[in-house]
Amino acid sequence: MTYINMTTGLLNATYRLLAESAKNPVEVGLLMRWNEDDRYLWTIWSEAYHPGIVTSYSSAGMRRDVGGHAEEILIKNWRGYEQEAGFRPRIVDLILTKLPCFMTSNAVTLGTRQLPVGCAGKLKVLIEEIQPGVLDWRLAYFRELNPGPNSDIENGGSLSLLSTIQKLSVYSFLDHHSFVAQGFGDGLTIA
Numbered sequence: 246m247t248y249i250n251m252t253t254g255l256l257n258a259t260y261r262l263l264a265e266s267a268k269n270p271v272e273v274g275l276l277m278r279w280n281e282d283d284r285y286l287w288t289i290w291s292e293a294y295h296p297g298i299v300t301s302y303s304s305a306g307m308r309r310d311v312g313g314h315a316e317e318i319l320i321k322n323w324r325g326y327e328q329e330a331g332f333r334p335r336i337v338d339l340i341l342t343k344l345p346c347f348m349t350s351n352a353v354t355l356g357t358r359q360l361p362v363g364c365a366g367k368l369k370v371l372i373e374e375i376q377p378g379v380l381d382w383r384l385a386y387f388r389e390l391n392p393g394p395n396s397d398i399e400n401g402g403s404l405s406l407l408s409t410i411q412k413l414s415v416y417s418f419l420d421h422h423s424f425v426a427q428g429f430g431d432g433l434t435i436a
Contacts, residue, residue, distance in 0.1 A: 247414045249338050249383045254283030259340055262288065263387065266342040274342045275315040277326070279334035287326060291315045314350045315341065316364035320371050321355065337379050341386045347402035348395075365403040372410050385416040 251259070255278055262274045272291055279285035292312040313321070319339075327333055345364035352362050358375070360367045372382050384407070389400045407415050 247381050247383055249340075249385055249416065250281050252281070252283055254286060255338070255340075258283075258286055258288065262340065262342060266387075272342075273315045275319060276338075276340040277319060278338040279326075279330060280336050281338070285330050285334070289315045289319050289322075292318065313353075314346065314364050316345050316368055317350060317353065317360075320360070320367055320375070323371070323376070333376075334379055336381045337376075337383070339382070339384045341384065343388045344386045344400060344403050345384075345407070347399045347406065349399065363403070363406075365406045368413075369406060369410055372413055380412065382410070382413040383416070384413060385418055387418045 249255075255276070258276050262276055266272060266274050274291075275289045277287045277289065291314050312318075345368055347363045347365050350362065350364050350367070353360050353367075355375075358370070360370055368384075372379070389396070404415070407413060
């Protein structure tokens with residue numbers, strides 16, 4: 246059984262993530278940490294979509310879509326994180342303010358690869374196909390998706406799909422008040 250080692254740095258980043266998220270509950274925030282080392286800790290926020298922004302000066306006018314769900318932005322920018330860190334991770338911890346969506350985000354193309362509808366499906370492709378060298382993935386979330394007519398399908402579908410990923414452990418902090426109120430000493434082991 247794997248666990249998320251809640252070091253002081255990750256715990257403080259989680260508090261900041263929750264405080265910012267409380268200001269705009271629609272916004273989704275994501276913390277990513279590599280190899281349980283707080284020097285390799287990134288915060289990613291969902292962004293509004295801006296389709297067709299020109300990002301190149303070539304005569305062909307290469308275009309890409311800017312924005313997306315936090316998980317999509319993480320996947321689109323993965324190579325940049327590798328370049329910044331100078332290595333490929335063995336362990337990846339992801340802490341999200343909300344459970345990844347099941348059907349809300351559109352399918353997208355990443356290079357020559359087609360990523361499926363929904364962030365849970367995109368994470369599955371990242372873990373199993375794009376980054377198979379990562380040995381251990383750990384995902385924790387604080388809230389389920391927004392209530393609505395499809396919330397049971399979205400929440401159940403997302404959890405069901407995530408449970409099929411062998412290298413992924415999923416944790417829920419649905420009652421984040423008990424999480425925030427606890428004293429952790431040197432860190433919290435979540436098992």
